[in-house]
Amino acid sequence: MAPKTSKKQKRKVSGNHERDQWMVIAPDSTFESIDGCPDPSFVKLRHPKTENGVMFLFSSDGTSVHEVMRFKRDFGSWFINDSVQQDGSLEVITPVDPVFLALPYLIKSSKERNKFMTLDQIILDDDYPQCIRLLHCSGMSGIERVAEVKGSGDVRAYRYDESKTLDWLKDKVEQTAARLGQTDVHVASGAQSTTFVRSSKEQGATEEDYKRYAAGLVSDYLSADLSTKLFEHIGIKEVSEKVSKALENGAEPPLKKARMSSDIKTEPEEDYSKAFTASNDMKKEKNGKLTAGQKALSKVDKKGMKSISSFFSPKPKKMEK
Amino acid sequence: MALCVDGKSLESVGPAALHLMPCTVEGNAEANVSQFFTPAIRQSEESLGTTGQQVSFRGRLLRGHEMPVPEGYKGVILKEPSKPFTEDEDRTLRATHSFEKFTYWNLETAPSTNDTIQRAMAWTSIASALHSPVESDKASLESQSSVTGCR
Numbered sequence: 001m002a003p004k005t006s007k008k009q010k011r012k013v014s015g016n017h018e019r020d021q022w023m024v025i026a027p028d029s030t031f032e033s034i035d036g037c038p039d040p041s042f043v044k045l046r047h048p049k050t051e052n053g054v055m056f057l058f059s060s061d062g063t064s065v066h067e068v069m070r071f072k073r074d075f076g077s078w079f080i081n082d083s084v085q086q087d088g089s090l091e092v093i094t095p096v097d098p099v100f101l102a103l104p105y106l107i108k109s110s111k112e113r114n115k116f117m118t119l120d121q122i123i124l125d126d127d128y129p130q131c132i133r134l135l136h137c138s139g140m141s142g143i144e145r146v147a148e149v150k151g152s153g154d155v156r157a158y159r160y161d162e163s164k165t166l167d168w169l170k171d172k173v174e175q176t177a178a179r180l181g182q183t184d185v186h187v188a189s190g191a192q193s194t195t196f197v198r199s200s201k202e203q204g205a206t207e208e209d210y211k212r213y214a215a216g217l218v219s220d221y222l223s224a225d226l227s228t229k230l231f232e233h234i235g236i237k238e239v240s241e242k243v244s245k246a247l248e249n250g251a252e253p254p255l256k257k258a259r260m261s262s263d264i265k266t267e268p269e270e271d272y273s274k275a276f277t278a279s280n281d282m283k284k285e286k287n288g289k290l291t292a293g294q295k296a297l298s299k300v301d302k303k304g305m306k307s308i309s310s311f312f313s314p315k316p317k318k319m320e321k
Numbered sequence: 322m323a324l325c326v327d328g329k330s331l332e333s334v335g336p337a338a339l340h341l342m343p344c345t346v347e348g349n350a351e352a353n354v355s356q357f358f359t360p361a362i363r364q365s366e367e368s369l370g371t372t373g374q375q376v377s378f379r380g381r382l383l384r385g386h387e388m389p390v391p392e393g394y395k396g397v398i399l400k401e402p403s404k405p406f407t408e409d410e411d412r413t414l415r416a417t418h419s420f421e422k423f424t425y426w427n428l429e430t431a432p433s434t435n436d437t438i439q440r441a442m443a444w445t446s447i448a449s450a451l452h453s454p455v456e457s458d459k460a461s462l463e464s465q466s467s468v469t470g471c472r
Contacts, residue, residue: 020401020402020404021349021399021400021401021417022398022399022400022414023339023396023398024397024398024399025391025394025396025397025441025445026394026395026397027393027394027395028395031326031328031331031395031416032328032331033327033328033329038325039325039326039327039328040326040328041323041324041325041326042323042326043324055324057326060328069441069444069448071437071438071440071441072437073343073437075343075344075345076341076342076343076344076345077341077342077344077346078339078340078342079338079339079340079341079342079354079358080337080338080339080398080418081338081354081355081418082351082352082353082354082355082356083349083350083351083352083354084346084348084350084351084354085349086345086347086348088341088342090438090441092441092445094444094445094448094449094452095448095449095452095453096452097451097452097453097454100452139452139454141454142454142455145455168455171455172455175450175451175453175455176450176451178450179446179447179449179451180447180450182446183443183446183447217447217451
């Protein structure tokens with residue numbers, strides 16, 4: 001990897017800093033510039049899970065905030081018309097609920113003072129002063145789902161309410177689980193036909209499986225502490241019970257590393273554990289863009305995924321015997 | 322420091338022909354893609370009635386899938402025309418091309434929904450569920466999840 005001669009080599013080694021071109025997919029309206037408003041802009045905000053600074057994108061009118069997810073294969077480059085771009089990654093920009101980003105500030109301020117405060121008193125950050133822009137996001141009205149509210153009209157004060165928050169998160173999980181079902185599996189008429197996780201569905205991916213996965217996704221926007229409480233609240237163990245049983249029965253734990261990196265290289269047609277590997281990989285990629293701290297935390301999820309595949313593979317053999 | 326996107330630049334850009342290759346090409350430069358790569362693409366009959374694309378690149382078989390950008394989304398190539406001299410300087414990205422679809426290529430394996438790129442597209446839908454407000458329609462949600470339920 002040592003830079004040999006050219007500028008291009010250098011670009012490759014130093015990665016992001018020297019790059020000058022990005023392939024981006026974003027909602028239609030995200031990049032629209034509105035007359036009299038500032039251009040859409042990328043801004044560093046504190047990530048609610050890792051507490052590190054991560055780039056978020058505010059739309060021109062400032063009413064919506066988006067995150068940037070990088071998807072990258074092990075090897076890849078783009079052909080763009082009659083040119084080559086070495087970097088084969090794709091940035092996917094999706095809207096973020098600003099309440100997730102505001103929640104750590106709300107929790108912190110309530111812990112420190114335990115009194116009602118207005119949002120502009122709560123959402124303050126010396127390291128990431130731009131967080132003030134969250135106040136203008138239309139989704140911020142959702143803050144009422146996670147806090148006690150005093151006052152009315154323009155002057156409203158808030159105090160963190162954990163049980164309200166957990167209910168809100170539960171709704172989030174259910175909403176996401178429902179979408180997972182629709183996305184991965186065509187359940188339009190309760191039919192069995194699916195596309196995304198065909199194999200896991202045939203193996204009986206239950207509502208609980210969807211919920212657990214959805215809760216894992218939601219947890220990517222929560223502190224470790226809150227994430228644990230969420231799993232307790234919805235009554236789902238982060239590791240499936242069936243799995244632990246399978247493990248007790250002496251089933252071999254699957255080769256985690258091999259599975260994790262199997263994204264493109266090995267493609268057996270009928271690998272039932274695959275759908276779960278796939279979802280796991282997706283998380284891996286999400287985390288790949290994020291920080292070491294987040295990677296460390298994501299171990300929790302991997303444990304869940306690993307065990308599920310161990311449930312699928314060894315058991316049928318036993319039954320045949 | 323702010324990193325802005327020149328929204329006006331999007332209005333005048335045209336579509337680009339895009340291929341995401343399964344190998345790393347070391348370099349950012351001009352290449353005769355339309356002369357040597359594109360004409361070699363063949364439609365192939367896949368099982369299950371879907372048509373895939375095939376091409377031979379450096380003697381290796383690539384199998385491709387044309388991926389539309391998800392509904393409600395838009396593909397853009399953003400470029401930073403000039404590098405800032407200092408850390409504090411404002412930076413601006415400009416759109417150079419737009420795209421509604423692109424073709425991604427796998428090395429020999431058939432494209433499937435487990436591919437990174439297809440999952441990237443699925444993420445847009447999952448993210449919209451995860452990040453849309455949840456207050457009002459709890460009832461309709463419950464009916465949805467009962468449809469999903471499959472015990």
